[in-house]
Amino acid sequence: MKKTLIVGTVAYDEIETCKGSSGKILGGAGTYIALACSHFKIKASVVSVVGGDFESTHLELLKKKDIDINSIEVISNGKTFYWKGKYHKDWNKRDTLVTDLNVLADFNPKVSEDFAASEIVVLGNLHPAVQGAVLDQLVKTPDAIILDTMNFWMDSALEELLKIVKRVDVIVINDEEAVQLSGKESLFLAAEEILKLGPKYVVIKKGEHGSMLFGDEGFFVSPAFPIKEVIDPTGAGDTFAGGLAGYLSEQNEVNFENLKNGIIYGTIMASFCVESFGTSSMENLQKKEVFQRINAFKTFTSHSV
């Protein structure tokens, strides 16, 4: 069984949307990526840090999903990273109300011996220096390093980010960020430009409008899985990356064809994620439901031109 190494935040979130307020709930990119990965036949480990306030039930939750939590460091006299945000009626816009870095401020990721030779590595959205510190601890070239990042790091740590971009195989980024990173207007041109920065593949997320994959072999366009009601989009991008990573970890090879299919699995995972506040739909997701949506996806994208 292949190994997947995930670095990302394990955190507490508080989310306000036009549909309601979440209260303080489990969140963090690492959590969402791991929960998505847990639906695949792989061994996944999360490298992260939490404070003494982090509830053991939340660690247990991940453990029950067969996620290795030995590399989630607990700093007993520190507090868990906390983020509070409010979404606009247009789900693509949100305001950050509070960001308490807490234990994340001095996060020094430690990759266990067991996972230093992982086949798939997912660098969840974090400071590029932390992502780099994880890469430095790998003892074997993985089949794929997948990078998720955001505009915040382009604004505040571009030089360090570009060094990481150069070292990865797949970059996952949203449409606005692709435009910002490339300085190009169309996503097509943006992807071409980003490919020049190092990665073999660029995945551009367009939220409800689906996603695109670009590589030397060409490109692939996938619609999103249409759902009737969005409750909370937090973690959708992380879940997408987790689904992609999980699918790739199950395959013999990382290639364009498998990335296409992985993107579809990521799409389906993300569609569940946004249907409830926080991680709750991902916690309760059944394999049967995933296959049902995969089949529905096949149906609504099939044509005979």
Add this chain to the structure above:
Amino acid sequence: MKKTLIVGTVAYDEIETCKGSSGKILGGAGTYIALACSHFKIKASVVSVVGGDFESTHLELLKKKDIDINSIEVISNGKTFYWKGKYHKDWNKRDTLVTDLNVLADFNPKVSEDFAASEIVVLGNLHPAVQGAVLDQLVKTPDAIILDTMNFWMDSALEELLKIVKRVDVIVINDEEAVQLSGKESLFLAAEEILKLGPKYVVIKKGEHGSMLFGDEGFFVSPAFPIKEVIDPTGAGDTFAGGLAGYLSEQNEVNFENLKNGIIYGTIMASFCVESFGTSSMENLQKKEVFQRINAFKTFTSHSV
């Protein structure tokens, strides 16, 4: 060979975009729909009205494409409908600078005997009363009546528009308009609501994000054909409807499967339309180029999940 009846404006446009200015050029929904239809093995006729200022070379252009122009009335002492608009950097936003209805103000559409029994009828974006006057002249139930409309008529002539919506088989509408017409937030719910108004099928256009088809048989999602540079989006929606209508006219039956494929042809036609100012790319489009993009579309939407 099946007959396709098109009603729509044949007009002069003047377009400003961040890429330049067009000057006064050939335009109008009827023109775009007809040009797209001309790529299929069908007999298409345009019902419209122009003024004495309308250049004969423009009528000749349509005639050379085997479009029947006998129902384009020429009012020698009148002036052709003229529209001037300016696009924002965000292509989805545009300002209308001038609208001179001219001969369109008293347009009384006359369907020729030859086309009153057409198999496919396309009601291009026009006052619903004019669209209704065309339907009243049909002597046979067509295989499909396709309606294109816009928010302008929802604001100014909703009651008349709803009467037309009830009489058509397929409504083609953009995402914002679907939300406005239905009063629902998500496109999924909007489509369900619009289906209740009468049409058997709802096609929602999302511009660069593709389109969706809804009917009793389920739904279908198509991405747009990604192009490197948009020069002028004018007429893209009309061209999409024209491609859909042209494809349907070539088929034995109007059903969900054929509508899916028709939407892909509409998508491909629209991708050419936006690559130049006005109608010029549609005027010069070769069959070979269409098939190349259809093949490319198949490639970049194929997957094996």
